[in-house]
Amino acid sequence: MKKPICTNDDTKKFTYYILFFLILSSISAVLFPFSEIFTHIPLAQNEGWNAYQIDRVINPALGPLYPDPQNGLIFNNYPPLSFYIVGYFSKYVTHDVMVAGRIVSFLFMTASCFLCSLCVKSLGGKPIGIILSFFIPFLYTALYFRWWFATNDPQWVSIFFVLISLFISINCMKSNKNDRYFYICLAAFFSVVAGTAKHNELSTPLSITIILFLYDRKIFYTWCISGIVFTALAFLCLDAIFGHNMIEDVFFHPRVMSLSYLKSILVSLGWMATLYIASIPCLFAMKDKKLRNVIAIIFTVCLVLGICQRTGEGVSDNAQIDTLIALAIVIGMGVSVFPEKWQGYRTPSMILLTIVSIAPPAIKSITHLPGNIKKIQQIPAQQKRWDAIYNMIISDPRPSACRMLSICYWAGQPYTVDMFNLGQYLKLNGKNKIFHDMVENKEFGIIEYSYCSDKDCEIEKKALFQNALSNYHMIRIERRFGTFDRFYDVLAFYAPND
DSSP: OOOOOOHHHHHHHHHHHHHHHHHHHHHHHHHHHHHHTTSOOOOSTTHHHHHHHHHHHHOGGGOOSSOOTTSSSOOOOSOSHHHHHHHHHIIIIISOHHHHHHHHHHHHHHHHHHHHHHHHHHTTOOHHHHHHHHHHHHHHHHHTOGGGSSSSOSHHHHHHHHHHHHHHHHHHHHOOSTTHHHHHHHHHHHHHHHHTTOTTOOHHHHHHHHHHHHHOHHHHHHHHHHHHHHHHHHHHHHHHHHOHHHHHHHHHOOOOBOGGGGGGHHHHHHHTHHHHHHHHHHHHHOOOHHHHHHHHHHHHHHHHHHHHHTTBTTOOGGGGHHHHHHHHHHHHHHHHHGGGTSTTSOOHHHHHHHHHHHHHHHHHHHHTHHHHHHHHHHHHHHHHHHHHHHHHHHTSSSOOEESSHHHHHHTTOOOOOOHHHHHHHHHTTOOOOHHHHHHHTTOOSOEEEEOOOSHHHHHHHHHHHTTGGGGEEEEEEEOOOTTOTTOOOOEEEEEEOO
């Protein structure tokens, strides 16, 4: 009778194969995005908005980081930490704000994936689970959440700090040493730090709060008290440094909310469908009830809060990134416990779950490689196309107004108007005639406004311009740049009537 194949040897060999395959897939996935980092091509809607804020950190003479939100055209509804990190990285390393933002975002994203794998390791995950919990968020972000992969955006800066908090909290729960009270205070500190980069990154801190309340009341009270103290100190410091405008604009800026926006969640749910499918048996396979409940809480809180955030206009797929990380933890732990279910034999369930989890991005990274190589070759031509747009804007000596702010940014225009946030303010009955009067008086040389194809766009356009755009005529329309699939808008450019 043949001796059964040893699970440990079989799993170890499979783990090496998967690691090798995931590394190749990741290299393939990042080739095109990495080639775009040093270009002056818009990669995401918010890149220019962030760049203008960072410029004010580097050069305060441009104006305050938080101007009066009630009497102007520009708004800053994000906390300041990421602007300073990118600003100083730009000042001392890249000397280019947009490039700095893209590099910083990628570094923090990679570090966040690493922290995700450390959380799985601390929970008792095996090597295959640790590997998957790194590459799942990495590959899915690179191939599906592309607006947040190596783009100038603070999302991953905040996620990095909350994952530090989660990692410390997990280890505190496993420890019986007295120093765990100090470390849970440190975890609370990092959660508050995360809030100074992006204030709505709440899923992980809330998950920690619920878990500690249920399973470790002693450090729960320390977590809550230290969190309240650090939050109060953060508010006092930010108010002292930036004034009341910062508190008002970050925490009270108007946002149109509607359940109708939830329909857009179907896209990201489709991207992660196989992860949801794989997560179900992973949760049921965990015999350790406490472990299963801890992971289920993290996943549920991230999922629910992500869905709630999608009810806000302008909130996009980044609301599901926390859920992606939670799914990576669920699957990382799930494939770790499956080898224990059939001691001494092959573990087809673990292998199947691994394949189901990573197949979509891995296959896409390989099958899209020829197309991505072609895109890399076309970058110079695409840059010329964008340069022609920038030159058109530069040719008019008057200031310009762009809804996609990176266009005006790279054309060297001053920060004149934040159309999205001004539109939110006006759509909720805010009073501001400054922009309307400037358009009415033809003070802008060029106005860029995305071509409207839906109801929300038409409402915003009407709120912003109030028919004043009739004093302008369309001079150029740029449809989607076919080879660059991170860019979706149809751009329309207007010039004053003679």
